[in-house]
Amino acid sequence: MTLGIEVNGLRLDYGKFAALRDVSFKLQGGKIYGLLGRNGSGKTSLLSILASFRKHTGGSVAIGGEAPFENARIVEQVCFIQESGHMTDGVKVRDALKLAASCWPNWDDDYADKLIRLFNLPVKKRVMALSRGMKSALGVTLGLASRAPVTIFDEAYLGMDAPSRYAFYEELLNDYMENPRTFILSTHLIEEVGSLFEEVLVLDEGKLLFHEETEALRSRGAAITGPAEAVDRIAEGLTVLGEQKLGRTKSVTVFGALTEEKRKAAQSEGLEFGPVSLQDLFVHLTKKRGDKQ
Numbered sequence: 033m034t035l036g037i038e039v040n041g042l043r044l045d046y047g048k049f050a051a052l053r054d055v056s057f058k059l060q061g062g063k064i065y066g067l068l069g070r071n072g073s074g075k076t077s078l079l080s081i082l083a084s085f086r087k088h089t090g091g092s093v094a095i096g097g098e099a100p101f102e103n104a105r106i107v108e109q110v111c112f113i114q115e116s117g118h119m120t121d122g123v124k125v126r127d128a129l130k131l132a133a134s135c136w137p138n139w140d141d142d143y144a145d146k147l148i149r150l151f152n153l154p155v156k157k158r159v160m161a162l163s164r165g166m167k168s169a170l171g172v173t174l175g176l177a178s179r180a181p182v183t184i185f186d187e188a189y190l191g192m193d194a195p196s197r198y199a200f201y202e203e204l205l206n207d208y209m210e211n212p213r214t215f216i217l218s219t220h221l222i223e224e225v226g227s228l229f230e231e232v233l234v235l236d237e238g239k240l241l242f243h244e245e246t247e248a249l250r251s252r253g254a255a256i257t258g259p260a261e262a263v264d265r266i267a268e269g270l271t272v273l274g275e276q277k278l279g280r281t282k283s284v285t286v287f288g289a290l291t292e293e294k295r296k297a298a299q300s301e302g303l304e305f306g307p308v309s310l311q312d313l314f315v316h317l318t319k320k321r322g323d324k325q
């Protein structure tokens with residue numbers, strides 16, 4: 033089952049501080065979405081609202097056409113895993129798994145066992161006695177085995193070491209292929225996780241800066257390198273996100289509609305085009321005054 037998500041004019045105030053302002057987007061569902069944003073941009077606030085952990089102040093949110101807050105039908109369809117965890121620290125791992133099995137109707141015991149073996153989770157230990165990486169591994173085990181139609185990982189895998197993180201990415205992708213559902217992943221590890229995202233949402237200071245298909249967003253950026261004057265001619269009219277100069281050679285990162293005509297003209301002048309990584313685009317597009325180049 034896949035559930036669509038529709039958010040309109042969403043606002044969240046913490047007292048006098050507006051953490052989310054006029055956020056609107058529509059997710060068709062059945063995809064892997066990346067939620068990006070700098071520290072404090074509002075990612076956890078937004079995800080907490082989607083997961084019914086928090087009530088919004090204004091606007092509307094609907095999952096599968098229904099408002100999720102205090103709506104039992106929707107709550108059991110959404111699994112929200114955070115790095116800090118919302119698990120009962122005092123219980124043993126195996127009891128945390130039992131508790132999860134009772135929360136999510138699509139829970140898969142066999143799959144949970146497989147993940148426990150994959151991440152070497154000690155089921156007899158208390159959750160509070162686990163290392164940070166093991167707690168994260170338990171979190172991703174709960175998220176994946178929940179098979180919840182909407183599964184949200186809020187930086188949940190940050191504590192895991194690189195081999196475990198890569199095992200998680202592979203597992204997520206394989207399981208998503210076999211059991212299509214909606215995944216939303218917030219992350220600062222864009223280079224690592226970016227290739228999983230079919231669509232990307234970027235929050236900036238509580239506002240939605242972009243919501244685009246990842247490939248479309250990537251194709252709007254390019255790195256152009258060659259003789260400085262020729263590079264400047266091509267870059268004219270485009271948003272220059274960054275530039276580097278070495279002698280008479282220049283490389284600029286541009287963002288904007290690079291027409292086929294411009295590309296051909298550039299290639300005939302011997303300029304080279306390179307792709308821009310999602311991480312680079314993100315860094316440039318969310319750069320603030322005072323940030324270093």
Ligand SMILES: Nc1ncnc2c1ncn2[C@@H]1O[C@H](COP(=O)(O)OP(=O)(O)OP(=O)(O)O)[C@@H](O)[C@H]1O
Pocket residue numbers: 046049051069070071072073074075076077078
């Ligand atoms: N309980 C709260 N009370 C008051 N302000 C809060 C509360 N929770 C978050 N905020 C503020 O709301 C803003 C958004 O916080 P949020 O945690 O949603 O950001 P984030 O994008 O998840 O950040 P990070 O990447 O650092 O985890 C921040 O300025 C934060 O200080």
